Amino acid sequence: MxxxxxxxxxxxxxxxxxxxxxxxxxxxxxxxxxxxxxxxxxxxxxxxxxxxxxxxxxxxxxxxxxxxxxxxxxxxxxxxxxxxxxxxxxxxxxxxxxxxxxxxxxxxxxxxxxxxxxxxxxxxxxxxxxxxxxxxxxxxxxxxxxxxxxxxxxxxxxxxxxxxxxxxxxxxxxxxxxxxxxxxxxxxxxxxxxxxxxxxxxxPKIDVLSIMLSSLGLGLLLYGISVAGNIGWQNKITWLSCVAGIIFISLFSHRQSKLTQPFLELRVFKSKTFTLSTIIVAIIFMTMIGFEILLPIYTQTLKNLSALQSGLILLPGAIVLGIISPISGKLFDKYGVKKISMIGMFILAVATFPFFFLTEDTATWWIVCLYSLRMLGMGFVMMPLATAGINALSNSLISHGSAITNTVRQVFASLGSAVMVGIMSAAVTKYSNSYGGTTMTPLLNGLNKAFMSGFILITIAFTLCLFIASPSKEAK
CATH class of the missing domain: 1.20.1250.20 (MFS general substrate transporter like domains)
Known part of the structure; x- marks a missing residue:
């Protein structure tokens, strides 16, 4: 033995x-x-x-x-x-x-x-x-x-x-x-x-041009996405910054394919498992950040709760996520990514759907339960998928895979807040024009539309999960 x-x-x-x-x-x-x-x-x-x-x-x-x-x-x-x-x-x-x-x-x-x-x-x-x-x-x-x-x-x-x-x-x-x-x-x-x-x-030999292209590209893209929530996507500063960022990132990517020792090894995307898992985790993280921003707006503005009370509503969900993450990791080691991720995505979808039917009278305990259930589903999905993606790479590519995964997650986190807040703001403006004798306030309508966008994103991620295959557990 x-x-x-x-x-x-x-x-x-x-x-x-x-x-x-x-x-x-x-x-x-x-x-x-x-x-x-x-x-x-x-x-x-x-x-x-x-x-x-x-x-x-x-x-x-x-x-x-x-x-x-x-x-x-x-x-x-x-x-x-x-x-x-x-x-x-x-x-x-x-x-x-x-x-x-x-x-x-x-x-x-x-x-x-x-x-x-x-x-x-x-x-x-x-x-x-x-x-x-x-x-x-x-x-x-x-x-x-x-x-x-x-x-x-x-x-x-x-x-x-x-x-x-x-x-x-x-x-x-x-x-x-x-x-x-x-x-x-x-x-x-x-x-x-x-x-x-x-x-x-x-x-590896330092490539100054790669550092410059990477920094400019990510900096401009993240800046454009970040300010979009305040000044809108139609503002010139927003879209010019995003477009310039994408151009610099494209130049950076092209340069990496020509270098014998790339600054960031983009060959990791040749792995289907790594690519799909990175996209799915980024989408889920995008909705997590979006919900963490939208729920305090709902609880503080429409339910008149304090900042501390609003934070306490999110706390049980955070605790659930903290408890379930190591458990889901061990389940992944035992059963593989396919079963765990599909169960998690189903829970996440079921818990997300009721959010775009919230009213001013929705019970606080119900919001806490739904949010905690969302985090439970998230705990079954995010880390098992991230593990499967990195496991698909050789040890020499792990540092590059980790850097790329976290970069994509950072971009999508900023995108999540900008997109979902942007949808809320646009819906508020549109609904305000017809708001009169209706029972729904423009802000509530905007929040419901934003939560609906979160459900659509979860549905997309759910669909992508169907194409994830459980990789063999061979050492790379």
């Missing part, structure tokens, strides 16, 4: 503690991801304190998403150039420095700079975690590994608004950063003992 190795080994052949390694990488990524949505419910207090407009305040979130999105593709190159322990430290120290600047900031510009420095670390940490988790678990346990990744990627941004709402209601908004900073420093200290180098470096 072959002896099963229970401990992973680093690039030097030394065994190390997987539990400590995983804990350090998960806590570090959780801290960086939670900052994506941490300021959502704190913006009004920040606006009052720093005397800034809503547009400027929104840039504290938009800039974070932009810089983080730009950094993600660069991570594939850095993971093959710098040893992963050093890269982890760089990312965490960047995040820590940004957090200090945010905590002590007395002006808007200072706070914005702090957010940008935070985002550099965040953009590196997301694909870093996914790549490292794949490499320290054997193929037959990668579902379990990605279940843990799912807890971080989905749970952190979902719980952040509730946490933020509670803190800003009782303390100064700067405590959002004061609380995170000591946890970050403790995690850096633990990384000194538990982090190990597990990636064999091939040190």
């Amino acid at each position: 072959t002896k099963i190795r229970t401990h992973p080994i680093d690039i030097y052949g030394n065994q190390f503690n997987r539990t400590g390694f995983v804990l350090v990488i998960m806590v570090g990524t959780f801290l960086t991801i939670i900052n994506q949505t941490l300021l959502v419910t704190a913006l009004p207090k920040i606006m009052d304190d720093l005397d800034i407009s809503a547009v400027n305040a929104q840039w504290l979130i938009t800039a974070f998403m932009l810089i983080s999105g730009i950094m993600i593709p660069t991570s594939a190159f850095l993971l093959n150039t710098i040893n992963n322990k050093k890269l982890f430290m760089v990312a965490m120290f960047s995040f820590a420095i940004g957090t200090v600047i945010c905590a002590i900031s007395t002006t808007y510009n200072m706070l914005l700079i702090g957010r940008i420095i935070q985002a550099i670390g965040s953009g590196l940490m997301i694909p870093l975690m996914q790549t490292l988790m794949f490499l320290v678990y054997p193929v037959e346990r990668r579902g379990e590994a990605m279940g843990l990744v799912g807890v971080v990627i989905a749970f952190a941004p979902a719980i952040a608004p509730t946490l933020s709402g509670w803190i800003v209601d009782y303390f100064n908004w700067r405590y959002l950063f004061y609380i995170i900073l000591p946890i970050t420093m403790v995690n850096i200290l633990l990384a000194c003992f538990y982090m190990r180098n597990v990636i064999n470096l091939n040190k």
